Amino acid sequence: xxxxxxxxxxxxxxxxxxxxxxxxxxxxxxxxxxxxxxxxxxxxxxxxxxxxxxxxxxxxxxxxxxxxxxxxxxxxxxxxxxxxxxxxxxxxxxxxxxxxxxxxxxxxxxxxxxxxxxxxxxxxxxxxxxxxxxxxxxxxxxxxxxxxxxxxxxxxxxxxxxxxxxxxxxxxxxxxxxxxxxxxxxxxxxxxxxxxxxxxxxxxxxxxxxxxxxxxxxxxxxxxxxxxxxxxxxxxxxxxxxxxxxxxxxxxxxxxxxxxxxxxxxxxxxxxxxxxxxxxxxxxxxxxxxxxxxxxxxxxxxxxxxxxxxxxxxxxxxxxxxxxxxxxxxxxxxxxxxxxxxxxxxxxxxxxxxxxxxxxxxxxxxxxxxxxxxxxxxxxxxxxxx
Amino acid sequence: xxxxxxxxxxxxxxxxxxxxxxxxxxxxxxxxxxxxxxxxxxxxxxxxxxxxxxxxxxxxxxxxxxxxxxxxxxxxxxxxxxxxxxxxxxxxxxxxxxxxxxxxxxxxxxxxxxxxxxxxxxxxxxxxxxxxxxxxxxxxxxxxxxxxxxxxxxxxxxxxxxxxxxxxxxxxxxxxxxxxxxxxxxxxxxxxxxxxxxxxxxxxxxxxxxxxxxxxxxxxxxxxxxxxxxxxxxxxxxxxxxxxxxxxxxxxxxxxxxxxxxxxxxxxxxxxxxxxxxxxxxxxxxxxxxxxxxxxxxxxxxxxxxxxxxxxxxxxxxxxxxxxxxxxxxxxxxxxxxxxxxxxxxxxxxxxxxxxxxxxxxxxxxxxxxxxxxxxxxxxxxxxxx
Numbered sequence: 001x002x003x004x005x006x007x008x009x010x011x012x013x014x015x016x017x018x019x020x021x022x023x024x025x026x027x028x029x030x031x032x033x034x035x036x037x038x039x040x041x042x043x044x045x046x047x048x049x050x051x052x053x054x055x056x057x058x059x060x061x062x063x064x065x066x067x068x069x070x071x072x073x074x075x076x077x078x079x080x081x082x083x084x085x086x087x088x089x090x091x092x093x094x095x096x097x098x099x100x101x102x103x104x105x106x107x108x109x110x111x112x113x114x115x116x117x118x119x120x121x122x123x124x125x126x127x128x129x130x131x132x133x134x135x136x137x138x139x140x141x142x143x144x145x146x147x148x149x150x151x152x153x154x155x156x157x158x159x160x161x162x163x164x165x166x167x168x169x170x171x172x173x174x175x176x177x178x179x180x181x182x183x184x185x186x187x188x189x190x191x192x193x194x195x196x197x198x199x200x201x202x203x204x205x206x207x208x209x210x211x212x213x214x215x216x217x218x219x220x221x222x223x224x225x226x227x228x229x230x231x232x233x234x235x236x237x238x239x240x241x242x243x244x245x246x247x248x249x250x251x252x253x254x255x256x257x258x259x260x261x262x263x264x265x266x267x268x269x270x271x272x273x274x275x276x277x278x279x280x281x282x283x284x285x286x287x288x289x290x291x292x293x294x295x296x297x298x299x300x301x302x303x304x305x306x307x308x309x310x311x312x313x314x315x316x317x318x319x320x321x322x323x324x325x326x327x328x329x330x331x332x333x334x335x336x337x338x339x340x341x342x343x344x345x346x347x348x349x350x351x352x353x354x355x356x357x358x359x360x361x362x363x364x365x366x367x368x369x370x371x372x373x374x375x376x377x378x379x380x381x382x383x384x385x386x
Numbered sequence: 387x388x389x390x391x392x393x394x395x396x397x398x399x400x401x402x403x404x405x406x407x408x409x410x411x412x413x414x415x416x417x418x419x420x421x422x423x424x425x426x427x428x429x430x431x432x433x434x435x436x437x438x439x440x441x442x443x444x445x446x447x448x449x450x451x452x453x454x455x456x457x458x459x460x461x462x463x464x465x466x467x468x469x470x471x472x473x474x475x476x477x478x479x480x481x482x483x484x485x486x487x488x489x490x491x492x493x494x495x496x497x498x499x500x501x502x503x504x505x506x507x508x509x510x511x512x513x514x515x516x517x518x519x520x521x522x523x524x525x526x527x528x529x530x531x532x533x534x535x536x537x538x539x540x541x542x543x544x545x546x547x548x549x550x551x552x553x554x555x556x557x558x559x560x561x562x563x564x565x566x567x568x569x570x571x572x573x574x575x576x577x578x579x580x581x582x583x584x585x586x587x588x589x590x591x592x593x594x595x596x597x598x599x600x601x602x603x604x605x606x607x608x609x610x611x612x613x614x615x616x617x618x619x620x621x622x623x624x625x626x627x628x629x630x631x632x633x634x635x636x637x638x639x640x641x642x643x644x645x646x647x648x649x650x651x652x653x654x655x656x657x658x659x660x661x662x663x664x665x666x667x668x669x670x671x672x673x674x675x676x677x678x679x680x681x682x683x684x685x686x687x688x689x690x691x692x693x694x695x696x697x698x699x700x701x702x703x704x705x706x707x708x709x710x711x712x713x714x715x716x717x718x719x720x721x722x723x724x725x726x727x728x729x730x731x732x733x734x735x736x737x738x739x740x741x742x743x744x745x746x747x748x749x750x751x752x753x754x755x756x757x758x759x760x761x762x763x764x765x766x767x768x769x770x771x772x
Contacts, residue, residue, distance in 0.1 A: 001486040059518040059631060062467050063760035066628040067635075073647065075626035076761075077474055078466045081448055088463055092478050099484035100387040101655075132445040240461035245449040261459065269487075374449035375462075 003222035004097045005232035006381065008037040009347035011340075014182040014213035014332030016114050022057040023068040025110055025214040030069050033106070033216035036347075038229040041104075041218060043069065048102045049076045052089035052109035053336040055125060065108065082129050083283065083370025084240060084262075085109060086215070086339025087377030091238035093219050103221045109340035110214035113333075122210075129371040131245045140247050143207055143286055145372055147199045150288030152253040154201060157303035161201060164287040165192035166309045168205050168329055171284060174316065175326025177355040180341075182211045182332030192287075206287040211332030215341035230384075233350045236363070237380035239266030245374045256369050258376035259296035263367070266378035267298075270363075274298035277320060278361035279349050281342035283368040283376075284327040294322070297367060297378070316356050324349065324356040335370065342366035343379060350383035389608035390483045391618035392767065394423040395733035397726075400568040400599035400718030402500050408443040409454040411496055411600040416455050419492070419602035422733075424615035427490075427604060429455065434488045435462045438475035438495035439722040441511060451494065468515050469669065469756025470626060470648075471495060472601070472725025473763030477624035479605050489607045495726035496600035499719075508596075515757040517631045526633050529593055529672055531758055533585045536674030538639040540587060543689035547587060550673040551578035552695045554591050554715055557670060560702065561712025563741040566727075568597045568718030578673075592673040597718030601727035616770075619736045622749070623766035625652030631760045642755050644762035645682035649753070652764035653684075656749075660684035663706060664747035665735050667728035669754040669762075670713040680708070683753060683764070702742050710735065710742040721756065728752035729765060736769040 010032025012025060020028075034041050049071060053061045062076040081088040086109040096102040113125075126141035135145070153159060169189055175181035187205055195203035218228075225232040241261025244250055267273060274297060282297065284290035291305035299320055300308055308314050314322035325331045325345040328338060346364035348354040362383045369376040396418025398411060406414075420427050435457060439447045448462040467474040472495035482488040499511075512527035521531070539545060555575055561567035573591055581589035604614075611618040627647025630636055653659060660683060668683065670676035677691035685706055686694055694700050700708035711717045711731040714724060732750035734740040748769045755762040 056514050059513070059522065060468060060515045060757045060760060063628060063631040063757060064517075066760070067631045072628055072630065074628070075477075075648075075651070076467075076628055077478060077626070080464045080466060081462075082446060091461075092463060092481070095478070095481040095485045095487060098487065099481045101481060101484065127445070128442050129446045131450075136445065240463070242449060242452040242458055242460070242462055244458065245446055245453045249453075262461075265461070371446045371449060374446060374452070 001098045002100060004094050004235040005220050005222055005225035006217050006235060006347055007220050007225060007228035007232050008033045008041060008218035009344040010036045011180050011215035011344045012213060013180045014211040014334060017212035018114065022064060022110060022112060026065055026068045026108065029108060029214040029216045033218055037218060039227065041228055043071065045104050046071065046074055046106045047104045048074050048096060049106040049108065050089040050093045051076055051078045052085040052340060053078060054080055054082065054085055054111050057112040081375050083335045083338060083368045084375045084377035085336045087366060087368055087379045088240055090343060090379055091240060094235055094238050097219055097221050103224050105219045106216060107219060107340060108214065108216040109337035111334035111336040112212040113210040114212050131372060135246055135372060143202050144199050145247055146286045146289055147202055148247060149253045149373065150286060151201055153288060153292055156254050159291065159306050161193055162189060163291065163306045163309055164201060164206055165189040167284060167287040167290045168192045170315050171323050171327040171329040174324050174356055175330035178326050178331060181326045181330055182209050183330045201288065202286050208285045208328040208333040211334045213332055213334035213337045215337045215344050217340055217343050217347065231351050232384055233347050234382040236382045237266030237270035237378065239263060239378040241376050243374045245372050256292065256296050256373050256376060258374060259293060259369050262376040262378040263297050266380050270380045272363060276363050277365045278363055279324060279358045280320065280322045280365040281325060281345055282322050284323060284329045285333060293367060321358050324354065324358060339366060339368050339377060346381050350381055387484045388486060390480050390621040391606050391608055391611035392603050392621060392733055393606050393611060393614035393618050394419045394427060394604035395730040396422050397566050397601035397730045398599060399566045400597040400720060403598035404500065408450060408496060408498060412451055412454045412494065415494060415600040415602045419604055423604060425613065427614055429457065431490050432457065432460055432492045433490045434460050434482055435492040435494065436475040436479045437462055437464045438471040438726060439464060440466055440468065440471055440497050443498040467761050469721050469724060469754045470761045470763035471722045473752060473754055473765045474626055476729060476765055477626060480621055480624050483605055483607050489610050491605045492602060493605060493726060494600065494602040495723035497720035497722040498598040499596040500598050517758060520634065521632055521758060529588050530585050531633055532672045532675055533588055534633060535639045535759065536672065537587055539674060539678055542640050545677065545692050547579055548575060549677065549692045549695055550587060550592055551575040553670060553673040553676045554578045556701050557709050557713040557715040560710050560742055561716030564712050564717060567712045567716055568595050569716045587674065588672050594671045594714040594719040597720045599718055599720035599723045601723045601730050603726055603729050603733065617737050618770055619733050620768040622768045623652030623656035625649060625764040627762050629760045631758050642678065642682050642759050642762060644760060645679060645755050648762040648764040649683050652766050656766040658749060662749050663751045664749055665710060665744045666706060666708045666751040667711060667731055668708050670709060670715045671719060679753060707744050710740065710744060725752060725754050725763060732767045736767055
């Protein structure tokens with residue numbers, strides 16, 4: 001099996017992009033990724049592409065990518081796996097390169113959550129990703145389904161609303177320096193606690209915004225990496241995990257088994273442990289979910305996440321900085337793009353070029369848990385070898 | 387790169403399955419595929435799955451597959467690529483096995499076209515796969531978009547309505563012996579020509595039915611093939627090709643460049659030529675499209691397809707039998723399942739177990755062209771070695 005290198009990564013600013021269609025966003029994002037390649041890459045060198053998109057925004061996804069980006073002579077696969085979509089697109093491109101069939105691959109993720117072509121309301125859109133028989137009619141969509149998890153988690157481990165609020169404050173602060181973040185303003189614990197309620201325990205400032213956006217990475221075989229850069233980032237682990245869809249079938253609401261399965265696969269593949277991670281981009285669709293993820297990813301023991309956030313261990317100058325990009329919470333969350341955009345942040349971190357640079361970062365981890373908490377993905381990247 | 391073997395294949399009967407939800411169809415299909423494995427396979431041996439589905443029928447696709455089939459401990463990717471979806475799911479599973487990361491993979495395709503959860507009408511459903519800016523508002527959806535192609539093709543090459551009708555007659559006759567076919571009745575050229583018009587040049591009997599259905603194949607690494615069968619079918623080529631989405635951007639309506647690109651990739655990979663193919667399952671969503679595909683796949687020269695159908699060369703006892711299953715036209719067409727079900731037919735053909743057995747079949751080809759004719763896939767399989 002061949003090693004796989006990341007030699008380029010780029011994104012457009014996430015936000016309410018009412019002025020851009022998907023056909024505008026995709027070429028702009030590809031251009032950013034190509035421009036990031038140290039020794040240059042032309043789009044004609046791309047041999048295959050994987051496109052992560054939850055919801056078609058302007059017709060046939062693979063075709064729209066081919067058409068709008070001038071990629072008509074390569075195979076393009078659309079992958080959909082709810083919030084794990086971007087990471088899973090990376091995983092499928094990894095397989096193709098590792099197999100020897102492809103040398104240069106594009107992974108691009110994009111979604112417009114502020115407008116979709118199929119469904120006219122957020123409610124319709126949520127219906128695509130839930131159990132239709134019970135959960136959806138009962139209203140167990142995001143944020144309500146995550147609220148059920150986090151409320152139980154808070155009860156079991158004496159986690160306070162203040163702990164949740166600290167996640168939002170941290171991630172907003174991190175986003176201040178990120179030119180591609182949707183929300184670039186600081187907030188306080190008091191503001192989070194006093195924000196209008198969405199669904200207990202979440203107020204408005206506990207929730208990720210709905211964002212439009214796109215992100216892309218360029219993956220190549222180890223043999224070809226030196227053609228594009230002297231500082232390739234290495235893809236070391238691509239883990240994907242599933243879990244039951246219906247919330248009534250989840251015996252322990254305080255953990256996401258999809259994440260533990262995805263993390264085990266990715267760590268086993270990379271041959272490292274959670275203690276080896278220098279920087280992580282972790283799914284924080286709602287504040288409390290970031291805390292639960294610390295535990296499922298093995299960054300601390302059960303019930304210990306609150307200590308990490310209390311002690312500032314996951315801030316920029318802490319032991320394990322989490323979401324230096326601002327996370328979903330402040331960078332934004334166009335689901336098909338999110339996992340790819342985490343890789344963009346880690347690509348820059350591991351090459352010493354990030355807006356919130358973590359000194360000496362060697363291993364970076366990207367994680368998402370999605371849909372009805374029934375799927376999660378973990379991607380592990382390693383810094384260029386000296 | 388490792389070779390990839392197909393060791394099991396199964397499907398459920400296509401049709402108007404109003405009595406079955408997707409959660410019923412998936413486990414029944416998996417059971418058929420597992421039961422086809424000569425030396426037996428338990429679902430716990432499956433290490434990863436790829437799920438081809440155009441439209442979510444009952445919520446989150448990957449999760450619904452995991453949940454309904456008891457496949458909670460493996461990664462599952464949903465692939466969507468319009469009518470090329472099933473073949474592209476095979477292609478992505480192929481990469482994972484060829485890379486060495488996966489030894490045993492499930493590829494399953496399923497769709498319910500008679501009911502979808504998102505869109506209430508066929509019109510809505512078509513909107514997911516078209517150019518939204520021009521083609522869709524102008525009504526250029528299937529069957530109208532294929533009618534534009536076929537009408538021009540008939541004009542350029544003096545193809546008569548009778549030639550189209552012969553395709554329908556052939557495929558209906560082939561389906562008579564297929565226990566899994568949606569439509570099992572013979573039709574005549576006169577019936578096809580006199581059927582109610584849908585959109586010229588297509589009458590009702592020139593069109594594939596809208597079917598619900600599911601199909602599955604089990605792929606394993608060459609090293610593991612003997613654990614499951616002494617007669618594995620080999621996956622030799624997996625080609626995918628794209629083309630422009632908008633019909634106004636297609637300079638020659640008499641050919642599908644997506645097919646020629648996909649075919650070239652698959653033939654190059656397999657190291658064979660069209661003349662080596664013993665049996666083919668070819669996209670016949672509308673009769674004339676099967677004729678165009680003969681040419682794009684290299685089975686004959688430009689404008690010569692009518693001779694093949696006139697001379698019966700693509701019937702069961704012809705030089706190159708096409709659609710021995712009955713094709714989309716009579717077997718039915720649940721798009722996510724179609725490409726996989728073609729592989730089910732070829733698996734049986736290449737092992738000498740088919741309902742319409744082609745004697746001595748060595749290479750089988752499966753092909754689909756989809757959506758706004760902007761994507762096509764070709765899968766080439768080889769018979770067990772003696």
